[in-house]
Amino acid sequence: MTQLTRFIFVPAAIGALVGLAIIVLNTQGDSSRPGFATAVAKAAPAVVNIYSTKITQRSPLCRIPAYRALCEVFPGRQQLQNSLGSGVIVREDGYVLTNKHVVDGADEIIVMFANNQTTTANVIGTDQHTDLAVIKVAASGLPVIQELGDDQPRVGDVALAIGNPFGLGHSVSQGIISAFSRALITNSPYDDFIQTDAAISPGNSGGALVDYQGRLLGINTMIYSQSGGSEGIGFAIPADIALNVMAQIAQHGRVIRGWLGINLAPQSRPGGPNGLMVIGVNAGGPAHVAGLEPGDFVLSINQISATNVYTITDVIANTQPGEAIELEVMRNDTRFRATAIAGELPSV
Secondary structure, three states: OOHHHHHHHHHHHHHHHHHHHHHHHHHHHHHOOOOOHHHHHHHHHHEEEEEEEEEEEOOHHHHOHHHHHHHHHOOOOEEEEEEEEEEEEOOOOOEEEEEHHHHOOOOEEEEEOOOOOEEEEEEEEEEOOOOEEEEEEOOOOOOOOEOOOOOOOOOOOEEEEEEOHHHOOOEEEEEEEEEEEEOOOOOOOOOOEEEEOOOOOOOOOOOEEEOOOOEEEEEEEEEOOOOOOOOOOEEEEEHHHHHHHHHHHHHHOOOOOEEOOEEEEEEOOOOOOOEEEEEEEOOOOHHHHOOOOOOOEEEEEOOEEOOOHHHHHHHHHOOOOOOEEEEEEEEOOEEEEEEEEOEEOOOO
């Protein structure tokens, strides 16, 4: 070995070995505890367990209208119907998002926090179209779930379901985002679910689906199953939809959606542009007043092509009552424009 090589190669080799050793040690330190504990530590304190109780009459006669007044005077023996679920704290002053079916008709709602403390909650409002509910506890300074912000999730991203399966208490299951914008899952025209294979079981309803950083992806709400247990197909309401519903319920006590009074169905139109066929018009509704008739084809609404019923339904729903909705319509071979003034979607 020449003197030049000794002065250049040997220090370089030693430096490289030292650097490699540092990298290996750091890597071993990181990989010795793999997983998503940090994400769970961030999100779990904002997830609560919910226990609701409903008082029901034991006698089937009390279900008959003619006997209801008598049952109120002489209630007789009663039984308690219990249900359980989960919720997500979305405001530090006590607002909690959950599923409507978790608290529907409850006479008492008990919320258990991650530190095992319990308190009662009141229902602020519900939305049957998304199966969401907002409840409130008398507390302040609560840990709040972190929102996604502008970082959009992708199919294949890690998804963690946090909730109260079978009443066992805080539990976490891991999966991925399987798909977005799943529709036709329920009878609601506003279906827009995230599909995940993270295990969702009874009691997880209303809990959080979070990403690898513990940020809210959605509100777990249901599973598709032939056995009754988790089969890797679960659905969550996207966070942006859930938080919008929460904000409206907190402000108005209900969700306000635009309404045209029109039923649309996808159907090809031979020899002309495609659109959505008008299959029903509510008498006296905004579409009827604007001159639409069954058999018309709606080509666009507010300059958005009418090629998908769910897209157009969202456009209408997101229009404030009293605002104008511009429609491009084809009737027979005549194309024309109409303006309808949105009403408010009636409560069902």
